[in-house]
Amino acid sequence: MSRPASIYICQSCGAQTRQFFGRCSNCGDWNSIVEERTSSLNKRSKERISNSLKPLLKLSEPISSLQEKDLDRITSGYSEFDRVLGGGLVPGSLVLVGGDPGIGKSTLLLQSATKMALKNSVLYVSAEESAQQVRLRWQRLKDCESNLQLLAETNLNLIIQELEILKPKVAIIDSIQALNDDNLSSTPGSVAQVRECSSALQQLAKQQNISLLLVGHVTKEGMLAGPKVLEHLVDVVLTFEGDRYASHRLLRSVKNRYGATHELGIFEMQGNGLAEVNNPSEIFLNRKSAAGIATIVACEGNRSLAVDVQALISTSTYASPRRTATGVETNRLHQILAVLEKHMDLSLSRHDCYLALAGGLVVEEPAADLGIATAIVSSFKDLILPDGTALIGELGLGGQLRPVGQIPKRLQEAERLGFQRAVLPTGSGIDQLKRKINLELMEASNINQALIMALGITPERNQLHKEEYI
Ligand code: TYD
Ligand code: MG
Numbered sequence: 348m349s350r351p352a353s354i355y356i357c358q359s360c361g362a363q364t365r366q367f368f369g370r371c372s373n374c375g376d377w378n379s380i381v382e383e384r385t386s387s388l389n390k391r392s393k394e395r396i397s398n399s400l401k402p403l404l405k406l407s408e409p410i411s412s413l414q415e416k417d418l419d420r421i422t423s424g425y426s427e428f429d430r431v432l433g434g435g436l437v438p439g440s441l442v443l444v445g446g447d448p449g450i451g452k453s454t455l456l457l458q459s460a461t462k463m464a465l466k467n468s469v470l471y472v473s474a475e476e477s478a479q480q481v482r483l484r485w486q487r488l489k490d491c492e493s494n495l496q497l498l499a500e501t502n503l504n505l506i507i508q509e510l511e512i513l514k515p516k517v518a519i520i521d522s523i524q525a526l527n528d529d530n531l532s533s534t535p536g537s538v539a540q541v542r543e544c545s546s547a548l549q550q551l552a553k554q555q556n557i558s559l560l561l562v563g564h565v566t567k568e569g570m571l572a573g574p575k576v577l578e579h580l581v582d583v584v585l586t587f588e589g590d591r592y593a594s595h596r597l598l599r600s601v602k603n604r605y606g607a608t609h610e611l612g613i614f615e616m617q618g619n620g621l622a623e624v625n626n627p628s629e630i631f632l633n634r635k636s637a638a639g640i641a642t643i644v645a646c647e648g649n650r651s652l653a654v655d656v657q658a659l660i661s662t663s664t665y666a667s668p669r670r671t672a673t674g675v676e677t678n679r680l681h682q683i684l685a686v687l688e689k690h691m692d693l694s695l696s697r698h699d700c701y702l703a704l705a706g707g708l709v710v711e712e713p714a715a716d717l718g719i720a721t722a723i724v725s726s727f728k729d730l731i732l733p734d735g736t737a738l739i740g741e742l743g744l745g746g747q748l749r750p751v752g753q754i755p756k757r758l759q760e761a762e763r764l765g766f767q768r769a770v771l772p773t774g775s776g777i778d779q780l781k782r783k784i785n786l787e788l789m790e791a792s793n794i795n796q797a798l799i800m801a802l803g804i805t806p807e808r809n810q811l812h813k814e815e816y817i
Contacts, residue, residue, distance in 0.1 A: 355380045356538050359566075361575055383532070383539045421517060421558060424462025427613060427623045428455070430649070431585060431598050433606015436463075436517060439556040440605065441549055441580065443523075445563040445571040446587035451596055451616055452562050455587060456519050457481065458488055458620050459560075464495035467516040470509065474501045474525035488620040501535065503528040503544050507551055514555060520548065522562035523577070536564075545577050578602065590707035595630055596621065597708070600648070610648030628653040628764055631706045636734050639726030641801075642766075643718030644737050644757035645710045651753070651760040653737065655705040656715070658722035663699045674704030675719060676711065683720050683742060690746030690794055693727060714751035716742035717770065720794060721801050730802050735767035737786075738801060739775075746794045748772035758784045770800050 355364045357380050362373035370377050420435030429435045436442065446452045453476070460471045473481045478499040485495075496513060500506055503526050510518055520526065524536040526544040533539045545561065552559040561581065563571050571578060571586075578584055582604040589596035598612035613624040624630065631654040633640060639658045644651055656675075663669065672680040680702055688695045702719065704710060717740035725732055739757055741749040750772045758780060761769055768787035771777060777788040791797035 353382045356383050358538050361538050361542070381533065381537060383537075421463060421467060423459045424465075425459060425612075425614075425623055426625075428459055428598065431600045431606075431610045431612040432583060433600075433603050433610070436558040436560075437582070437605045438516065438558055439553055440558055440582040441545075441552055442558070442560045442583040442585065443563050443571070443577065443581040444560060444585045444587055445565050447565055450587050450589060451614075451621055452587050453481075453521050454484065454488075454616075455596075455598070455614070455621055456521060456560055456562065457485060460495050460517070460519050461485065461488065461493045463517050464493040468496070468513065470496045470498060470513055470515040470518045472506055472509075472518065472520045473497065473499045474520065475522055487618075501525055501527050503547060507547065510551055510555070510557065515557060517558045517560070518552075519560045520562065522564060523548075524564045542576055545580055549580055588709075593707050595624060595706065607648050611650055611652075628760065631655060631704070631708055632764070633705060636731050638729045638731050639722055641718045641722040641725060641732055642737050643710070643715045644739055644761055644769075645708075645712060645715060646753045646757060651757045652708070653760055653764050653766075654708055654710065656718045656722040657703050657705065658719070658726045659701040660695070660698045660723060660727040663697055665699070668697065669699040669701075671700075672702040674707065674709050675702055675715065679713075679716070680719070682744070683716060683723065686742055686744060686746055686794065687720055687723060691724065691798070693724065695723070695727065698727070712751070713741035713749075714739055714757075716740060717748060717772075717794075717797055721798060724798055725802060728802070732801060733768075735765065736801055737761040737766050737769040738797075739769060740772040740791070740797065742794060748791055748793055748797055750774045755780060755783065758786060758788075762786055770797050 355367050357371040357373060357376065359376040359379045360371060360374035362371055367382065368380055371379050420437055422435045423429050423432065444452055444456065457471065460469050463469045478497055481497055496515065498509055523541055523545055527535040528540055528543045531539050531543060548559055551557065565571055583600065584602040586599050586601055587596060588599065594616045596614045596616060598614065600606065600608050600610045602608060613627045614621040615624050631652060632642065633655045641656050642653055643656055644653050670677060670680055680700065684695050684700060687693050700723065718738040720742055721732065721738050739751060739754065741751050743749050754771065754775050758769060762784055766786060768789065770789050770791055773790045773792040775790060777790050781788055789800045791800055
């Protein structure tokens with residue numbers, strides 16, 4: 348009898364080889380290759396092919412003749428969650444929610460499932476915690492009365508069986524890495540298991556029009572664990588993040604077939620579960636002026652947020668100065684420091700620079716550049732920015748300010764929060780904006796002009812002491 352053949356699968360990227368290697372030739376990860384038996388894999392895929400092969404019939408139809416179906420979205424019970432989903436859960440869709448351990452994924456989904464179960468049939472499959480543990484958590488949440496169905500199970504076949512019997516509208520699997528398919532010899536959480544379990548669940552979800560919410564683990568580096576195919580397979584990928592020691596949590600959409608990506612939902616972890624934060628700018632704003640603080644207005648998906656940037660510049664005692672940034676990419680900080688050094692004649696290369704965005708928010712968009720640069724100069728020169736100034740603009744390498752998108756939305760948020768003035772890049776069309784927005788708007792073409800407007804600094808006077816121009 349021939350020995351069952353083995354293949355070797357990289358647990359990081361899912362690449363397959365016929366031979367064991369210490370290092371994956373595809374992704375370069377060390378010790379990530381694990382042996383898998385192929386027989387069970389083949390059996391399953393053959394079964395699936397034979398099921399799907401139908402007698403020769405034409406299956407396609409012209410796109411124009413397709414009936415327009417109204418996507419009757421199911422509300423998750425939380426407007427912040429719905430916003431990130433693009434307006435609610437689409438029936439038959441797969442949503443993957445990833446995040447660090449202990450961040451609150453199970454809490455979020457249990458709360459949402461409880462709310463959804465008031466109007467729909469919902470099944471919560473807990474593969475990580477026992478039914479009693481889930482019940483304890485459920486009791487901690489406020490308004491917990493609903494007829495949510497709970498199943499504590501890790502066996503894929505039993506879960507599928509339950510889904511077929513119960514035919515719920517929504518099912519939650521917490522988590523996909525804890526599921527176990529008997530047909531495979533590998534351990535739960537391995538690439539083969541995650542791939543098989545998720546594709547089996549996907550088929551069922553599409554056939555029976557069940558909205559499936561899957562919890563996914565993340566790796567040390569913060570990437571979703573398991574094969575990349577998992578992210579391709581699902582319709583929506585959400586990440587739940589935040590500082591574990593701060594109470595608010597951010598739900599972001601990374602991929603969404605039914606809505607905008609980079610949408611942001613904000614929650615706060617309280618003693619009795621997660622609460623929605625409807626006015627998030629309040630968390631990210633300090634409202635007390637001090638040297639080294641500037642305010643930017645960032646756009647996350649459809650929402651704009653005013654956020655404080657804090658910078659601390661101090662004389663360096665190291666051979667090469669320290670630069671750390673929280674919430675902003677360090678490379679971006681290096682670039683802004685270099686531009687300031689060159690075009691503002693500031694000797695920043697002999698100073699340490701620490702930069703942080705308030706509240707643990709991460710802002711990737713370049714529109715934050717002007718705010719970052721202003722916070723740095725403000726700390727370096729020990730100058731305080733006038734109250735209620737919003738800074739918006741991208742900084743070019745030549746020191747010029749570049750226009751950014753969604754200016755009206757950003758200014759509306761600044762106006763709503765009671766700001767008085769905003770500095771914008773030239774070309775933002777302030778003449779038109781002035782008619783709609785009740786703020787003092789100033790346009791600057793380069794960093795020098797912008798800093799004069801924001802702080803009152805000129806290159807000739809930047810060696811002078813602060814009393815001279817405050
Ligand atoms: P959990 O939802 O289990 O996180 P995950 O599923 O992402 O691993 O973790 C919740 C954390 O939040 C846990 O450390 C306890 C805390 N918590 C509260 O502060 N308040 C609550 O009401 C609940 C249910 C949990
Ligand atoms: Mg959990």
